Amino acid sequence: MSAMSATITKTFNKKSLYLLSGATAAVGAGVAFKWYQNDNRNKGSKGLGALAAGTGMHIAQCQKKPEDYQKVYNAIALKIREEDEYDNYIGYGPVLVRLAWHISGTWEKNDNSGGSFGGTYRFKKEMNDPSNKGLQNGFKFLGPVLEQFPWISHGDLYTLGGVTAIQEMQGPKIPWRAGRVDEPEDKTPDNGRLPDASRDADYVRKFYTRMNFGDREVVALLGAHALGKTHYKNSGFEGPWGAATNVFSNEYYVNLLNEHWKLNKNEAGQMQYDSDKGYMMLPTDMALIQDPKYLKFVKEYANNQDAFFKDFVKAFSKLIENGIEFPKDIKATTFKTLDEQDM
Ligand code: HEM
Incomplete structure (x- = not known):
């Protein structure tokens, strides 16, 4: 045949x-x-x-081998290390994780449109989506990497950027598969597919159903909010979720449970929760302790970082592969961190 x-x-x-x-x-x-x-x-x-x-x-x-992708990983990781002054020394890790999530989070299961496959974030409609404000910094950061490895597709580059950032920020190993193909501009999804942070648990649950995620997966994914911060200029919210903004850990869940949260109207007119230590939570974050089904998993992850890491790996891999059917014999590559390579 x-x-x-x-x-x-x-x-x-x-x-x-x-x-x-x-x-x-x-x-x-x-x-x-x-x-x-x-x-x-x-x-x-x-x-x-x-x-x-x-x-x-x-x-x-x-015709690329795992070693070729490890080279791309290393280039991204070294650049994160070198350009550490970005965003008051948080560095580029968090914005790269958010970029990987937002280019994947446009996926619509009903017609298999959007998602990470086509790399359509590179087109202005998606890049200028108000929900994507600030992600241009991640895109610009990856520009020189694309110049160095022009054979990689945009979808592969953005998702590999997220995987690299998580691993270099002491997060878990995330097996990753290559194979996304640049699609033309007319495949760019319309704006409005990314979540609204001012909403409640019912909204969050319904939103993630569109991408086939259940409660446990949603709580695991949101643990990435241990990283980075919100910025008035991007979202109208302000502040970090915790102390270690460039270390991937279960701190988000610990803070959700242990801080004393007060709902305030911020200077941009948005309602956000603030704690005495200067941390913040979005209404959609607080939904995870307001809803008893979500709360169960918040408690589990606050007590058990290994369980969080394990579930996060599965959920994040699913997120960045949603809608893509890889040939069965394409195996995932697990990358070495710079430290493991003595770099
Ligand atoms: C209900 C779902 C979610 C909502 C409403 C939401 C909302 C937001 C908002 C408003 C910001 C601040 C952007 C800014 O002002 O710069 C943010 C940042 C961030 N989000 Fe989410 N997010 C959600 C889910 C996720 C998921 C699933 C991930 C990753 C797995 C993620 C990773 C991040 C990261 C790392 C940042 C920090 C970016 C930076 O420091 O520049 N978020 N998110």
């Missing part, structure tokens, strides 16, 4: 990467391969027929 006929026997309900003639998965195995990506947003008009006819398909070739 030819590779193409093998490909078109598949049912398409996800963004899929299909292997061609006799090639083996590269990432993990280190063997050259090619793939097709089919996108099923306009089911019927574009799908099997379009693939068979070879129209409208983005074809990418990739």
Whole structure:
């Protein structure tokens, strides 16, 4: 059976990467391969027929090995280390994590649009989404890395940036898979798919259902708010969630439970929770202790950082791969930190 006929026997309900003639998965195995990506947003008009006819398909070739991606990891990690003065010495780690989440968080399960696959954040509609204010700093930071490794797709670069930042900030190892393919500008999702921080638990639960996340996963994902801070100029909120703004830990849950929180109207007119120590929580953060189902997991993670790390890895991997169907034999790469390489 030819590779193409093998490909078109598949049912398409996800963004899929299909292997061609006799090639083996590269990432993990280190063997050259090619793939097709089919996108099923306009089911019927574009799908099997379009693939068979070879129209409208983005074809990418990739001959990269895990070592090549480790080089990209190292370039990002070294740049984070060198440019440590950013945002009053918080550094670029947190903004890179937020960038990876926001480019993935546009995913819509109903039509498999948005998400990390197409790297559409590079287009102005997505970059200028009011929810993405401040993320241009992460994008600019990654510019020279893209120049150094021009073969990497935007979606791969943004997600690898988040993975690198988490690991370099002492977070857990996050196995990562390559294979996202740059899509054209007309695939850019409309603004308005990212969450509103002023809302309650019901909203948060409903919002994350759109991306297939349950309560445990939502609480685990939000633990990333131990990192970085809110900025008046970006979101109208102000302040950090805790003390260690560039260390990935379970501090967020500990602070949610142990600080004395007061609801205030801030100088930009937004309602936020403030503590005596100068920490803040968004209404959507506070939802995690107001809702008993969420609270259970907050308590678990506050008491057990290992459990948090384990669940975060699963949830974050799912977030950055939502809507993408990788060929089964593409294995994830686990990167070494700079410290582990004595760099
Ligand atoms: C209900 C869901 C969420 C809401 C409403 C929300 C909202 C926000 C807001 C308002 C900011 C401040 C932006 C600024 O002013 O610069 C922020 C920052 C941040 N968020 Fe979230 N977020 C959510 C989920 C997540 C998730 C799932 C992650 C990662 C897994 C994440 C990671 C971050 C990080 C690391 C920052 C700090 C960025 C920096 O320091 O520049 N957030 N978030």
